[in-house]
Amino acid sequence: MTHTVLVTGVSRHIGARVSNMLAADPDIDRVIGVDTVPPPSLTRDGGVSLGRTEFVRVDLRSPDIAQVIAAADIDTVVHMSLVSAPSRGGGRAAMKEHNIIGTMQLLGACQRSATVRRVVVRSTTAVYGSSPRDPAVFTEDLEPHDGPSHGYAKDACEVEGYVRGFARRRPDVTVSLLRFANFMGPGVDSPLTRYFTQPVLPTVLGFDPRLQFVHEDDAVEVLRRMATEDHPGTYNVAGAGVLLLSQCVRRAGRLSMPLFSPAFEALGNAARRLGLVEYSPEQLKLMCYGRAVETSRLEAELGWKPKFSTGAAFEDFLRSRGLHPLGGVPS
């Protein structure tokens, strides 16, 4: 059987690595990568080679994606094109449109398609929110007390809703929904990785949240397996263990600046207006209450464990950025 895989969001790091990996798989005949912007240049911007991926520039919000799917007899769709922070120019409205309308268009096209057999969607553990009234560790079936009401996490909740609707309407299609913890690793460039490279890190006074990371290599491996094997269901993906924010700050050899939560919020908003950081209100809750997830369902399903624990993933990130503890020697 011939395999043709469509990967959305290939112009970003993880998407590019996934499509590169799939393109290297001899069982897969074609990999079609789509994104709204062209992939970054390999030499100049540190882009990742897409291998023999055929790149098609498509705005996911337009019905063009249906033509791509219809024309190429695609059987597997890997949807990675969720934007976690508003872009410099577009702002929150464009981001929301990209995430939600983009997913609706893609799933609509999949629903029409007679060839699509497998759909893999990237989501985030942010859908659980962060609350003092929720259990310390989230399992996939848990209904959070205070679901997210802002930004990326809310988009991800809505995307998941559409994915579940699609799975109901097309029970013949294998649908895998992956809730990733924050990506961490040498190539990851996210609001969180940029946060840790600042010299002084604002934190919320009186709170020390638990954080969890997944190494980019493990994330790519999980996506590869999900795209090439049938694993229907919803899975949390995170490295084993947790790190406290204070631990991360110390391991990175940074200084923390504890602020009262209103001051933290004001600083975040001011920095966002200046275009320095992407700050949204759900980040304040994460910085207060933290979040950890259970990954045993994924491990049982795949018979595989992420190679990097949360601590090891953070260590690898620190090494790549040349960060080390204050007392430590650079390795």
Added chain:
Amino acid sequence: MSVSHEDDDGRVIPITAAPSYEQADPDPLAELLAFLRRRLDGDYEVDEFGYDPELTDKIFLELVRPLYNHWFRVETVELHNVPEEGGALVVANHSGTLPLDALMLQVAMHDDVHRPLRLLGADLVYQLPLLSHLARKTGHTLACREDADRLLRKGELVGVFPEGFKGVGKPFSERYKLQRFGRGGFVASAIRAGVPILPTAIVGAEEIFPKIGDVKSLARLLGLPYVPITPFFPLLGPLGLVPLPSKWMIEFGEPIRTDHYEPEAADDPMVVFNVTDHVREVIQQMLNELRLRRGHAFPPFL
């Protein structure tokens, strides 16, 4: 004090053994520097609940221990009833206006049984700055079904005060009268995990802040369950926050087994209510006897 060796296997632990952090080390200064360096570099582990055993043993319990040994002179009895390993649910009475009994129970378990106690606390604790992360770092978590089940599955010693705010905030006139035991969620958790319930009586906490009044309007305003008035607070200001040095005793009763129930019994309200009532009666009886045994709250004066 003679140098004692740590024995992690829990085979031979004399009751008088030094706490586990006092390892044989030729150079305490080197040890201290290594400790400071580990803390500064973030080179320590916390579990998924945020429990930091090193911080708890070497800093937090050290700070609380003088209160335990010298201020309240806590005495533990029937220690042999506490299982040396495996999951168990410690169920205790709650009193004292401020939950110092939780801290003392934690020290008792650490020093006398050499097991960390993982308490289940009210969600108010986890909303407050400082208190929330202190509670997590010292091994405690939110009282909810998922966290209780997870800790018991891991074979931890889990502690719970089923009276909650009704117990800790009751007036002095109702001292040593157990309040209602919630909805019995703790019993359901024990049945699901098949672990024994360890009824525990704490005598002495009732007298530390005798609550004789309550500023209800201020409590509502601050979102707190109560704002207490004691004979010394707020009369003496911050000085009124010093707990009275009552004599304490903690007794561990015979474990109540739950493994003869099917796990499905956790969803049977009749079973859960019956076990809840039984545990409550056992603890009330233990309290009555232990209070007589302790005698005066403030020896030798009263």
